[in-house]
Amino acid sequence: MKKLKYALFTGCTAKQSTPEQMMSTLAVAKKLNIELIELTEASCCGASHLQDYDDFLSLVLNARNIAYAEKHGLTMVTICNTCQLNTAMTKHRLDNNAELKAKVNEKLAEVGLEYKGTSNVIHFLYAIIDDIGLDKIKEMVVTPLSQFNIAPFYGCHNIRPSELQNESHNSKENPYNPTSLDDLIIACGGMTVDYNEKNKCCGFHVELQAPKTGAILSGNAIAGAMDGNADWMVTPCPLCHLKLDTQTKHSSEAIGREVKLPILHMQQMLGLALGCPSDELGLKHHVSKVNFI
Amino acid sequence: MSTHKITTQKVNFKVFRFNADVDYLPYYEDYTMEVTSEEVVLDILNRIKWDLDGSFSYRRSCRHGICGACAIMLNGRATLACKESMNDMIELFGNDITLEPLSKKRAVKDMIIDKADFWQKHDAVSPYLISDIDEYPEQEHLVSPKQAEELDDADLCIQCGACHYACPVVEINDEFFGPAAFAKAYRFEADVRDEAGTDRLIEMHKEAQGVWDCVKCFECAEACPKDINPIGKITKLHLMLFREGVATSTVASRHAVGFKNSIAKHGVLDEGTLVLYSEGPAIVKHIPVALQMFRKGKIVLPWNMPKSDNLDEIQKLVKSSSTAKF
Ligand code: SF4
Ligand code: SF4
Ligand code: FES
Numbered sequence: 357m358k359k360l361k362y363a364l365f366t367g368c369t370a371k372q373s374t375p376e377q378m379m380s381t382l383a384v385a386k387k388l389n390i391e392l393i394e395l396t397e398a399s400c401c402g403a404s405h406l407q408d409y410d411d412f413l414s415l416v417l418n419a420r421n422i423a424y425a426e427k428h429g430l431t432m433v434t435i436c437n438t439c440q441l442n443t444a445m446t447k448h449r450l451d452n453n454a455e456l457k458a459k460v461n462e463k464l465a466e467v468g469l470e471y472k473g474t475s476n477v478i479h480f481l482y483a484i485i486d487d488i489g490l491d492k493i494k495e496m497v498v499t500p501l502s503q504f505n506i507a508p509f510y511g512c513h514n515i516r517p518s519e520l521q522n523e524s525h526n527s528k529e530n531p532y533n534p535t536s537l538d539d540l541i542i543a544c545g546g547m548t549v550d551y552n553e554k555n556k557c558c559g560f561h562v563e564l565q566a567p568k569t570g571a572i573l574s575g576n577a578i579a580g581a582m583d584g585n586a587d588w589m590v591t592p593c594p595l596c597h598l599k600l601d602t603q604t605k606h607s608s609e610a611i612g613r614e615v616k617l618p619i620l621h622m623q624q625m626l627g628l629a630l631g632c633p634s635d636e637l638g639l640k641h642h643v644s645k646v647n648f649i
Numbered sequence: 650m651s652t653h654k655i656t657t658q659k660v661n662f663k664v665f666r667f668n669a670d671v672d673y674l675p676y677y678e679d680y681t682m683e684v685t686s687e688e689v690v691l692d693i694l695n696r697i698k699w700d701l702d703g704s705f706s707y708r709r710s711c712r713h714g715i716c717g718a719c720a721i722m723l724n725g726r727a728t729l730a731c732k733e734s735m736n737d738m739i740e741l742f743g744n745d746i747t748l749e750p751l752s753k754k755r756a757v758k759d760m761i762i763d764k765a766d767f768w769q770k771h772d773a774v775s776p777y778l779i780s781d782i783d784e785y786p787e788q789e790h791l792v793s794p795k796q797a798e799e800l801d802d803a804d805l806c807i808q809c810g811a812c813h814y815a816c817p818v819v820e821i822n823d824e825f826f827g828p829a830a831f832a833k834a835y836r837f838e839a840d841v842r843d844e845a846g847t848d849r850l851i852e853m854h855k856e857a858q859g860v861w862d863c864v865k866c867f868e869c870a871e872a873c874p875k876d877i878n879p880i881g882k883i884t885k886l887h888l889m890l891f892r893e894g895v896a897t898s899t900v901a902s903r904h905a906v907g908f909k910n911s912i913a914k915h916g917v918l919d920e921g922t923l924v925l926y927s928e929g930p931a932i933v934k935h936i937p938v939a940l941q942m943f944r945k946g947k948i949v950l951p952w953n954m955p956k957s958d959n960l961d962e963i964q965k966l967v968k969s970s971s972t973a974k975f
Contacts, residue, residue, distance in 0.1 A: 400916070400917050411884075413971050516871050533741070564904055565904065569818055
């Protein structure tokens with residue numbers, strides 16, 4: 357298999373509250389013969405909150421991040437849905453507005469950089485599906501996850517706004533009936549759980565200011581997966597992961613029902629199926645215990 | 650003569666039925682029909698009523714995508730029935746199609762819902778131009794094309810409610826204004842002729858009701874048949890709150906500002922300090938979860954806080970590119 361090479365934008369969470377996300381990304385990349393050049397110069401994407409306060413600054417900073425990927429001449433892969441959204445949205449706006457692009461570049465020139473628009477920005481999930489392919493993944497599986505019912509949780513910012521997301525990858529996704537994660541579960545030998553909340557919001561972004569709203573949304577999501585007989589859930593977004601994994605007490609209180617399931621990162625699931633050593637997948641970093649291995 | 654060929658295919662419809670006057674619970678009726686490639690969703694609703702069951706009820710009026718009456722849910726996707734081609738829907742979902750009202754809990758009869766909450770919230774944002782206009786003005790109030798562009802199509806809203814009932818926060822928080830009301834508020838806030846000043850914006854800042862309670866799920870952007878992108882307008886309202894000095898120091902506003910502070914210091918986000926800055930003394934309520942996370946190696950201590958390489962570049966850009974004040 358030809359060696360794939362990407363510029364990795366880790367985002368902040370993989371370096372702090374979801375270390376297992378970083379570990380499992382590297383473990384899976386090694387198995388899949390993918391070379392990742394980490395963009396250590398990158399800043400935070402603003403996570404949609406900086407965008408509410410200082411739109412121009414967020415454009416400049418995100419353009420700077422992409423400019424570093426361009427310097428390597430590589431596609432940028434993200435491992436967080438919200439990073440993906442904010443970076444791709446910046447790219448979309450600059451590529452479609454020459455005046456704005458010039459204004460941003462005027463700032464970047466102050467630090468000797470330029471945003472050209474030459475690098476694609478794609479979430480790791482879609483990079484794997486597009487560039488390796490599900491058939492190849494299937495061939496590479498050494499430990500099929502055949503005894504598990506796995507509930508996919510897509511996360512808003514990978515599937516909406518669909519126009520923007522579908523710009524970055526070939527494997528088109530219907531936000532009302534997304535399939536990428538289901539397909540990956542099946543490629544890993546697992547059984548997918550179909551439930552109403554799989555393409556709904558986890559509530560992460562209002563956890564501080566509207567905790568009840570956030571807790572009801574994440575509670576409903578876990579409850580939906582449990583009612584679908586899921587053994588565990590899987591998500592490509594570390595923010596969804598945090599909300600679903602660490603807040604179960606609040607979620608349970610908010611919906612009046614005990615909810616708790618192991619929540620795996622997409623990379624951890626793939627890593628298990630590909631036979632990565634479990635200590636490289638960081639499963640001990642979960643708050644809702646991963647008790648099946 | 651057109652060479653376009655009309656094709657047909659069999660579609661199974663599962664249709665939500667409920668009459669609040671006689672039914673205790675809703676139920677679903679199945680209809681199978683040959684659907685032609687020329688038909689829109691409204692044609693199917695018409696055929697159910699005209700050919701299969703005269704008691705079936707739904708709203709329609711203009712049949713031109715401008716009155717907003719015919720919005721329903723099709724396989725969970727908000728759909729303007731008179732605008733949406735059946736062919737496209739079959740392509741998206743296959744041949745099993747479920748038709749439901751925009752909000753099942755507000756159903757009155759079949760596809761007809763009680764939209765009172767939508768209109769109340771609409772009213773609450775002063776959905777009209779506020780301007781002290783001379784009764785006999787000497788000249789028109791001219792709006793340049795550039796100024797009109799500022800509305801960003803918010804004036805194209807047909808009040809169909811698709812975004813409102815697609816919004817998960819509307820579903821669980823009765824007070825939340827919802828995306829359509831926000832798009833409307835923005836429509837007048839962005840209008841150079843409007844003189845409401847900060848009054849309308851103050852409403853937008855209110856806890857539980859206002860823009861800070863939006864979970865940023867983009868359901869509204871996806872649902873809108875007029876491509877109005879309500880969440881885009883919500884972001885613009887956030888920016889206006891800061892620009893006009895309306896944003897007071899709350900958990901939510903500090904949370905937004907905290908990102909800039911953190912980036913200026915580390916390049917990346919300092920998650921712990923951000924929560925502390927946003928919550929203030931109320932941070933104590935997060936201690937139990939924080940302790941659990943700490944035990945699992947999910948909290949980085951201040952002395953191990955990562956920093957971006959070339960931080961000086963980021964700091965320089967934060968200084969020279971910042972446009973907002975708090
Ligand atoms: S983005 Fe905000 S307003 Fe739009 S549907 Fe989601 S929560 Fe509602
Ligand atoms: S913003 Fe769009 S979806 Fe919402 S009410 Fe207006 S036209 Fe309908
Ligand atoms: S009937 Fe008027 S919008 Fe559909």
